[in-house]
Amino acid sequence: MVDTPLIRLGTRQSPLAMAQAHETRARLCAAHGWDEAAVELVQVIASGDRIQDRPLAEIGGKALWTRELDIWLAEGRIDAAVHSMKDVETLRPETLTIAAILPRADKADVLLGAASLDAIPESARVGTSAPRRAAQLLHRRPDLQVVGIRGNVATRMAKLEGGEADATFLAAAGLQRLGEEQVGTRLEPEDWLPAPAQAAIGIECRTDNAQARDYLAAIDNGPSHAEILAERRLLEGLGGGCSSPIAALTTTEGDTLVLRAAIFSADGRERIEDSASFASDDADAPRELAARLLGRAPPPVRALFEGGA
Numbered sequence: 001m002v003d004t005p006l007i008r009l010g011t012r013q014s015p016l017a018m019a020q021a022h023e024t025r026a027r028l029c030a031a032h033g034w035d036e037a038a039v040e041l042v043q044v045i046a047s048g049d050r051i052q053d054r055p056l057a058e059i060g061g062k063a064l065w066t067r068e069l070d071i072w073l074a075e076g077r078i079d080a081a082v083h084s085m086k087d088v089e090t091l092r093p094e095t096l097t098i099a100a101i102l103p104r105a106d107k108a109d110v111l112l113g114a115a116s117l118d119a120i121p122e123s124a125r126v127g128t129s130a131p132r133r134a135a136q137l138l139h140r141r142p143d144l145q146v147v148g149i150r151g152n153v154a155t156r157m158a159k160l161e162g163g164e165a166d167a168t169f170l171a172a173a174g175l176q177r178l179g180e181e182q183v184g185t186r187l188e189p190e191d192w193l194p195a196p197a198q199a200a201i202g203i204e205c206r207t208d209n210a211q212a213r214d215y216l217a218a219i220d221n222g223p224s225h226a227e228i229l230a231e232r233r234l235l236e237g238l239g240g241g242c243s244s245p246i247a248a249l250t251t252t253e254g255d256t257l258v259l260r261a262a263i264f265s266a267d268g269r270e271r272i273e274d275s276a277s278f279a280s281d282d283a284d285a286p287r288e289l290a291a292r293l294l295g296r297a298p299p300p301v302r303a304l305f306e307g308g309a
Ligand SMILES: NCc1[nH]cc(CCC(=O)O)c1CC(=O)O
Pocket: 084, 085, 086, 087, 169, 170, 171, 172, 173, 174, 197, 198, 199, 200, 201
């Protein structure tokens, strides 16, 4: 029996974040034979959740999801922080370490409001604030209108119901974690590329916290961790923030990763795709893939990277 917590897990308080924190706690308890009381969940309010009325890219990007959790880690108020890796900036403080990546869930996006991309009525309004989803959609369907839509999964589903948009996208992994896997149409990742690091839960702790690193090592999934590192190195090589339309899909075959990536112009007219196959511990290959993509990018694409507009 444990009556004082052995590890305090910080989490955002959205329903999706809480589901991810519960999954992390369950895996820690299973790996170590602990009961639930060993893992304390600590809710931390992120600025990204406080500011709901403007696109994330405009108000400060992905840092708004991690800033408060980073401070709580630094101050020792929590021992570890649970993140959707899709939302974590590529550049992280050296004082923090990604100590575990949980087994990756379904990487697909789900389309809500239409049975397929082709079935969306002509000129319809599709709600998304993600540059990747917007550009990838306009590439396929230049007739459609993209309208901004933000908020957590339930909010976005409600906005669709309320007629703010005719269709929208959500990540299959998020829907599954919320028990909503039956809604919408799953888009095959090979055909509609996901975001880098989609469907991965990562747990960070302080680099100098050997105890937390040790606890978390037991729930790290090696193949998923290798995929996330590769996709994050691609992102780093592209120098893209959350205003850059970047799509990526890694498939793992034994110790070999196959990474497919595409970058777009904001209006979707331009699409550059390339892929690389490399050993899972090869840190250079994803950066080289990024360089090849940028090398082929016409000005409207290039403008969105390398600190451009
Ligand atoms: N941008 C918000 C966000 N961050 C992670 C997920 C889903 C879960 C995941 O990809 O791990 C979502 C919701 C969505 O895109 O529908």
